[in-house]
Amino acid sequence: xxxxxxxxxxxxxxxxxxxxxxxxxxxxxxxxxxxxxxxxxxxxxxxxxxxxxxxxxxxxxxxxxxxxxxxxxxxxxxxxxxxxxxxxxxxxxxxxxxxxxxxxxxxxxxxxxxxxxxxxxxxxxxxxxxxxxxxxxxxxxxxxxxxxxxxxxxxxxxxxxxxxxxxxxxxxxxxxxxxxxxxxxxxxxxxxxxxxxxxxxxxxxxxxxxxxxxxxxxx
Numbered sequence: 001x002x003x004x005x006x007x008x009x010x011x012x013x014x015x016x017x018x019x020x021x022x023x024x025x026x027x028x029x030x031x032x033x034x035x036x037x038x039x040x041x042x043x044x045x046x047x048x049x050x051x052x053x054x055x056x057x058x059x060x061x062x063x064x065x066x067x068x069x070x071x072x073x074x075x076x077x078x079x080x081x082x083x084x085x086x087x088x089x090x091x092x093x094x095x096x097x098x099x100x101x102x103x104x105x106x107x108x109x110x111x112x113x114x115x116x117x118x119x120x121x122x123x124x125x126x127x128x129x130x131x132x133x134x135x136x137x138x139x140x141x142x143x144x145x146x147x148x149x150x151x152x153x154x155x156x157x158x159x160x161x162x163x164x165x166x167x168x169x170x171x172x173x174x175x176x177x178x179x180x181x182x183x184x185x186x187x188x189x190x191x192x193x194x195x196x197x198x199x200x201x202x203x204x205x206x207x208x209x210x211x212x213x214x215x216x217x218x219x
Contacts, residue, residue, distance in 0.1 A: 033061045033064070033065075034057055034060050034061055034064075034099075035057075036053070036054075036057060036103070037103070037107070039107055039110050039111075040053075040103060040106035040107050040109075040110055041106045041107075041109035041110040041113060042106070043119070044105075044106055044109050044119070044122075045109075045119035045120070045122060045123045046123075049102060049105060049106065050106070052102055053099070053102040053103060053106060056095065056098050056099040056102055057099060059095050059099075060092070060095045060096060060099055063075065063088075063091060063092055063095055064076065064092065067088045067092075071084065071088065073085050073088045073089075075088050075089050075091075075092035076092070109122055112125070118182065118183070120161055120162060120163060120165070120166050120182065120183030120184070121166060121182075121183060123162065123163045124163035124166045124167060124183065127163050128142075139167060139170075139171075140171070140217045140218075143164075143167060143213075143217050144214075144217045144218065146164075147210060147213055147214060147217065151210040152210075154208055154209065154210050154213040155207075155208065155209050155210065156185060156207070156208050157185060157190065157205075157206065157207035157208065158185050158186065158187065158189075158190050158206070158207075159185060160184075160185040161183050161184040161185060162183060163183065165183050165184065165185045165189070166181070166182070166183030168189075168193075168208060168213070168216065169181050169182075169183065169189055171216060171217070172189070172192045172193070172196070172216075175196075175219075177192035177195070177196070178192070179191075179192055185208075190206035190207075191206065193206050193207065193208055193212065194206035196212070196215075196216065197212055200212075200215050202215070
């Protein structure tokens with residue numbers, strides 16, 4: 001009698017184990033979930049890109065899990081060639097393409113930071129303002145176009161930072177003014193702008209404004 005009970009218990013345990021395994025297999029597709037690599041910049045200057053990247057990873061993993069759980073389709077290694085499988089794989093490839101595009105941007109930012117660049121410099125580089133091939137004249141022309149379309153962007157002073165500050169600093173440095181070329185509007189930049197304003201007969205407050213910017217860029 002004892003042996004029969006043990007035998008029945010073993011059968012019950014086996015059934016429970018099989019059910020648990022089947023449930024696990026159903027909700028866990030073959031292969032691991034997509035994990036973000038270590039060499040990405042999570043402190044990227046545009047945090048919306050970081051948020052979009054995390055969302056893209058979640059969408060990829062969600063699609064993989066959903067297709068496997070409800071349709072038994074392994075989109076990463078499909079075994080069938082029917083229309084449902086093709087559609088699921090196409091969606092997966094589209095989601096992965098977006099993910100990889102964002103990932104490449106964050107990896108490039110991480111690489112540039114390892115080379116010594118900061119967020120301001122990286123943003124300027126991506127905007128095409130900071131490139132070794134761009135001459136000072138072409139940069140000034142580009143910035144003049146910016147000034148014409150958005151003059152209010154050229155109103156800033158001490159404490160401001162960004163690619164525009166970085167480019168203004170670069171122009172001032174080439175004119176002989178001394179300051180850190182870091183994209184942060186600090187005392188040295190204020191003094192340089194004030195000196196430039198005084199030389200050109202403007203109100204010398206050390207702040208950048210559209211009039212000062214035009215004189216600087218048209219120089």
